[in-house]
Amino acid sequence: MEDLSVRFTTADAVVHAVNGVSFSLDAGRVLGVLGESGSGKTVTLRALIGLLPHNSRVEGRITVAGHEITGMSEAELREVRGTRIAMIFQEPMTALDPVFTIGEQIAETIRRHEGISHTEAYRRALELLEMVQIPSAARRLKSYPHEMSGGMRQRAMIALALSCRPAVLLADEPTTALDVTVQIQIIVLLRQLQQELGMAVVFVTHDVGVAAEVADRVAVMYAGRFVETGPTEKVIGWPTHPYTAGLLASTVLGAARGQRLEAIPGSPPDMTALPPGCTFAPRCRFAEPCCRKTIPPEFAIASDRAVRCLRTAAGEIELPAPSFAEGDVRTGGLL
Amino acid sequence: MTPLLVVDGLTKHFPLRSGLFKRSSAVVQAVDNVSFEVNAGETLGIVGESGCGKSTTARLLMHLVPADHGTIVFGGTPVGASSRRVLYRQMQMVFQDSYASLNPRLPVAMSIAFGPLVHGIAGPAARARAMDLLQAVGLDPALFASRYPHELSGGQRQRVNVARALALEPRLLILDEAVSALDKSIEAQVLNLLIDLKARFDLTYIFISHDLNVVRFISDRVMVMYLGKIVELGPVDRIYRHPKHPYTTALLSAVPSMDPRRRTVKAPLSGDPPNPINPPSGCRFRTRCPFAEPICQEVSPVLNMVEDGGAVACHMLMPGSGHTRA
Numbered sequence: 001m002e003d004l005s006v007r008f009t010t011a012d013a014v015v016h017a018v019n020g021v022s023f024s025l026d027a028g029r030v031l032g033v034l035g036e037s038g039s040g041k042t043v044t045l046r047a048l049i050g051l052l053p054h055n056s057r058v059e060g061r062i063t064v065a066g067h068e069i070t071g072m073s074e075a076e077l078r079e080v081r082g083t084r085i086a087m088i089f090q091e092p093m094t095a096l097d098p099v100f101t102i103g104e105q106i107a108e109t110i111r112r113h114e115g116i117s118h119t120e121a122y123r124r125a126l127e128l129l130e131m132v133q134i135p136s137a138a139r140r141l142k143s144y145p146h147e148m149s150g151g152m153r154q155r156a157m158i159a160l161a162l163s164c165r166p167a168v169l170l171a172d173e174p175t176t177a178l179d180v181t182v183q184i185q186i187i188v189l190l191r192q193l194q195q196e197l198g199m200a201v202v203f204v205t206h207d208v209g210v211a212a213e214v215a216d217r218v219a220v221m222y223a224g225r226f227v228e229t230g231p232t233e234k235v236i237g238w239p240t241h242p243y244t245a246g247l248l249a250s251t252v253l254g255a256a257r258g259q260r261l262e263a264i265p266g267s268p269p270d271m272t273a274l275p276p277g278c279t280f281a282p283r284c285r286f287a288e289p290c291c292r293k294t295i296p297p298e299f300a301i302a303s304d305r306a307v308r309c310l311r312t313a314a315g316e317i318e319l320p321a322p323s324f325a326e327g328d329v330r331t332g333g334l335l
Numbered sequence: 336m337t338p339l340l341v342v343d344g345l346t347k348h349f350p351l352r353s354g355l356f357k358r359s360s361a362v363v364q365a366v367d368n369v370s371f372e373v374n375a376g377e378t379l380g381i382v383g384e385s386g387c388g389k390s391t392t393a394r395l396l397m398h399l400v401p402a403d404h405g406t407i408v409f410g411g412t413p414v415g416a417s418s419r420r421v422l423y424r425q426m427q428m429v430f431q432d433s434y435a436s437l438n439p440r441l442p443v444a445m446s447i448a449f450g451p452l453v454h455g456i457a458g459p460a461a462r463a464r465a466m467d468l469l470q471a472v473g474l475d476p477a478l479f480a481s482r483y484p485h486e487l488s489g490g491q492r493q494r495v496n497v498a499r500a501l502a503l504e505p506r507l508l509i510l511d512e513a514v515s516a517l518d519k520s521i522e523a524q525v526l527n528l529l530i531d532l533k534a535r536f537d538l539t540y541i542f543i544s545h546d547l548n549v550v551r552f553i554s555d556r557v558m559v560m561y562l563g564k565i566v567e568l569g570p571v572d573r574i575y576r577h578p579k580h581p582y583t584t585a586l587l588s589a590v591p592s593m594d595p596r597r598r599t600v601k602a603p604l605s606g607d608p609p610n611p612i613n614p615p616s617g618c619r620f621r622t623r624c625p626f627a628e629p630i631c632q633e634v635s636p637v638l639n640m641v642e643d644g645g646a647v648a649c650h651m652l653m654p655g656s657g658h659t660r661a
Contacts, residue, residue, distance in 0.1 A: 036518035036519065036520060037518055135606075151607045179384035179607070179608065180384070180545065180586065180589045180590060181384060181585060181589040181602070181603065181608070182607055183589070183591075184589040184590075184591065184599055184602045184603070185602040185604075185605065187591070187599070188599060188601065188602050206518065207591065208593060209548075209590065209591030209593055212591060212592060212593050212594060213591045213592060213595075213598055232595045233594070233595040233596060236595070237594075246520060247519060247520060250522065250523035251519055251523075251548065252523075252526070252548050252551070253593055255552055257551070257552055257571065258378075258530060258553065260527045260531075261523040261526060261527055262523075263523035263527055264520040264524075265524075267491075267521065268518075268520075
C-alpha cells in the first residue's frame with residue numbers, strides 16, 4: 001500500500017478518514033493495526049479489498065499479490081476477492097447469509113471461483129469446517145448461522161474466508177464481540193492457520209493484548225495515519241510516539257490498583273476538520289510550536305521501526321516504558 | 336461492621352413461553368441462589384462471560400426486574416419492591432449504553448436535575464445541584480449544561496450518566512459495564528473520575544465488567560459468576576494471584592498476554608459457555624471442567640470459605656465431598 005488516502009464526502013462535510021498510509025507486508029507475516037474508534041483502521045482495511053461506499057474518494061496505490069486493487073472494476077474485484085484477498089468481520093451474524101446453510105455458502109463460494117462440481121465443493125466445505133475445528137463438522141454443514149453459537153459462527157466465517165485459499169487475509173476485530181475464553185480460542189486458531197497456510201494477515205484491533213497475541217509487527221493508527229510502526233514486542237515494550245505511550249499507560253495493566261491512570265487528556269480530533277501539523281499535538285504533553293506547523297513525516301528510528309513525531313526524531317523526549325509483566329493476570333494455577 | 340448491602344438467596348428464572356397457549360417450555364436460570372455482601376466504602380467487582388447473570392443481578396438489586404426469591408437488605412433495612420423509591424436515594428446505576436440511558440430530548444443538566452425534582456427538591460436547588468455535579472464530573476457547566484446527549488461524545492455522555500446517578504446523593508453506585516463501550520484513552524479518563532468521586536463522596540461501588548484487567552484495577556473484592564451462580568468470591572489479589580476454582584483459573588488464563596514472547600499456546604477452555612436455558616445438572620461448569628467427576632454431575636457445590644480469604648464453590652475444595660482431589 002502506497003500513500004493511501006480516503007475521503008468521504010457527506011452533505012455537510014468532507015471526512016478525512018485515511019491520510020497517507022503506506023506499508024508493505026510479506027507473505028506469512030501478520031501486521032496488527034492498533035487504533036481507537038474513528039482512527040481509520042477499518043477504512044484502511046476495506047480499501048484493501050475495494051469495499052468502500054460510493055461517496056468515498058481513494059488515492060494512492062494498493063497492490064495485493066501482484067494485482068493492483070486501486071482502479072479495478074467491480075467485476076475484476078469480484079475475481080480477486082476470495083482468491084487473492086479475503087476478509088473476516090467483527091459480527092459474523094451480519095457477514096453470513098441467514099437464509100443459507102453454512103455448507104451451501106462455502107460450497108457456492110468455491111464453485112463460483114473454481115467451477116468445480118457440487119459434490120466436490122461440499123467435500124471441500126467439510127474439510128474447511130474440520131480445519132477450523134468445528135465439532136461434528138458434517139452435521140454443522142447443514143446448520144444455519146442462527147443455529148450456531150458466537151464462537152462457532154466466527155469459525156464458520158473464517159472457513160468461508162479461507163475457502164479459496166487467499167494469499168492475504170484481512171481481519172476486522174474478529175474477536176471483539178466474543179467472550180474472553182472464546183476470543184483466545186479464535187486467536188490461537190487464526191495464528192495456527194496463518195502459519196500452516198503461509199498467509200499474510202492484516203489484523204485490525206483496538207486491544208493491545210490481542211495485537212500482542214497475533215501480530216509480528218504493529219502499526220499504531222491515529223487520525224488516519226500510522227503514527228508508529230515496528231515489531232510488536234518493541235512497540236509495546238518501548239513506545240516512541242507519545243500517543244502509543246499514552247495508549248499503553250491508559251491500559252490498566254501494571255497500574256497500581258485504585259491509583260489514577262496516566263490518561264491522555266481530551267478526545268480524538270474531528271475528522272472533518274483536522275488540526276494542522278501533527279494531529280495528536282492538541283492532546284500531547286510534549287507538543288511544541290513546531291509540532292503544530294508541519295505534519296511529521298515518517299522517521300526511521302531503527303532498521304525496522306518508524307515514527308511520525310518530530311520530537312522523538314530529534315531525540316528530545318524520553319517516553320516511559322510500560323511494565324506489564326507485573327500486571328499479567330495469567331497465572332500458572334490449576335490448568 | 337455491618338455490611339452496607341446484604342443479598343441472600345437472590346433468584347431469577349425467566350420462563351420461555353412458546354406454542355399456542357404460551358405454556359412455559361423452558362426456563363432461563365439467569366440468577367440462581369446468589370448471596371453476597373458489600374461493605375461500605377469498598378468496590379466489589381463482578382466478572383463472568385455473557386449469560387452468567389451479572390447484569391441480571393444488577394437489575395434485581397435495583398428492582399428493575401422483580402426477583403423470584405431472595406432478600407436484599409440495604410443499610411440494615413430490608414428492601415422490597417414497595418420501598419424501592421426510598422432505595423433509589425441510596426443506590427443508583429450507570430449503564431453501558433451512554434446514549435440509551437439519557438433522554439434525547441432533555442438538555443443534560445435537566446436529565447441530571449430530574450431525579451432530585453421527582454424526589455421533592457425545589458427547582459432552583461435541583462438545578463444548582465446539576466451544575467455542581469457537571470463540574471464534579473469534569474464538564475464545564477457553562478459549556479455543557481444546555482447541550483443535548485447527541486451533542487456529546489461517548490466519554491462525555493458517560494460522565495453525564497455518572498453525574499445523573501449521583502444527583503440523589505446515593506451511597507452505592509452500580510456500574511454495569513459503564514466503561515466497556517469507551518475507547519481505551521477515554522476509559523482511562525472515566526476510571527480516574529470514578530476513583531476521584533469515590534473518595535470525594537464516600538461511595539461504594541459494584542463494578543460489573545467482562546474486562547478482567549479493569550476489574551482487577553478498580554476492585555477490592557471480586558465475585559466470579561458462571562451461568563447464574565457464584566463460583567468464587569474473594570479479595571482481588573487472592574483471586575488474581577491464586578485462583579481456586581477451575582473456571583476462575585481458566586478465565587484468567589484466557590486474557591491475552593501483553594508480551595509477544597509469552598503468547599498463549601493453547602486456549603484454556605474449549606467451546607462456548609453453555610446455554611443458561613436448562614444448564615447442566617450439579618456443578619454448572621462440569622461440562623467444560625478438566626477435573627469433572629461423577630460427583631460434580633450429581634451434587635451442586637455450595638460456596639465454601641477458603642483459608643486465604645473468600646469462598647469457592649467446587650467439590651475439589653470441599654473435604655469429604657466425594658471428589659478424588661478433595
